Amino acid sequence: MFKFFKRMKTIVSSELNSMLDKAEDPVKMLDQFLRDMGEEIQEAETAVAKQIANEKILKRKADDAQAMVDKRQAQAEKAIVAGEDELAKRALQEKKEYENQATLLKLSYEQAENDSQVLKSKLDEMKKEYQEMSLKKDSLKARAESAQTRTKINRSMSSVGGDESRRGFERMEEKVLRFEAEAETSEDLSTQSRTLDDEFKKLDSDVDDELAELKRAMGRE
Template sequence: MFRFFKRMKTVVSSELNAMLDKAEDPVKMLDQFMREMGDEIREVESAVAKQIANEKMLKRKADDASAMVEKRQNQAEKAIEAGEEDLARRALQDKKEYEGQESSLHASWEQAKNDTEVLKSKLDEMKKEYQQMQIKKDSLKARAESAKTRTRLNRTMSSIGGDESKQGFERMEEKVMRFEAEAETSEDLKQASRTLDDEFKKLDNDVDDELAALKKAMGKE
């Protein structure tokens, strides 16, 4: 399991460019890697818990065997004092069997204790690496999101003022100029359509206005 965890760390550290080349979403892939690392840690935590339980069980059995050795020794001494040599012999024989059990159980407990320490050490190392990779993942995710944002921004900016937009503006400008030309033409046509009578009427209106102004000035209204 620990070797697999190391491999996962290598993937996250060295294969980001490969993911990008394959058009994989690095953010989703990093999250997937972290989930797999978390699963590995939980497996090791479970193994450590079982190992600790096994160690405690062996220690308890070894202590029980040691207690029986001491008990049979005391019983053998009491039997001798009571003149019960046969009973003392049986107690010493049973004591010898418990001594064998104690020795075997103690050796097993020592091995289990060493195995527990190794697993604990590996678990601590895995957790530290996981924390480091979590920080690196957050950094890589931020960089990936920043790169995506810059790409979207650059694409948007490059589209502004592009050929299509410029052509659209030019078409609208030409259309406005055409409207202006049509308005000027209609004014010219209006002027050209005025009759000779209209011109004299305007002239008469101008003389009447001038005469009224003169009379007013001379107080002859």
């Protein structure tokens, strides 16, 4: 379990560049790695809890065996006082059996207690590493998102200055210039047309004035 956790940490620390080179999304992969780590921690917590429970059971059994040793010792002494040597011998015999049990159980308890301390220490280490990787994940996610954004912007900027875009821009510029030229031409034609009409109106006005002047001279007004 703990070896798997260390392998997971190694993957996150050393294989990020490999993920970036592939089609894998590093943000999603980092989230998955942390989820796997979290599951390993939960399994480790369960194992530690079981070990501590086993330790407590052995401690209680060792204490019970030692209590029976003390009890049989007291009973043997009481039997001797009562002159019951045979009863005292039976009590001492059971005392010896309980002493053997107490010795074995005490050794088992001490070993279980040591194992519990080791597991708790490793669990604390796993949790510490998880917190460190969680913080690192946030930093890596921010860096990955920033890099992806910069890549998109750079690609957009490069496409803006591309030959196809430039040719399209120039084509539209030519079209606008052509529209402007056509507008100026139509204005010139309109001006010429108005000037010609004005000249004819002026001519008609001069003839009318001349006719009126002639009639006055001939007394024909």
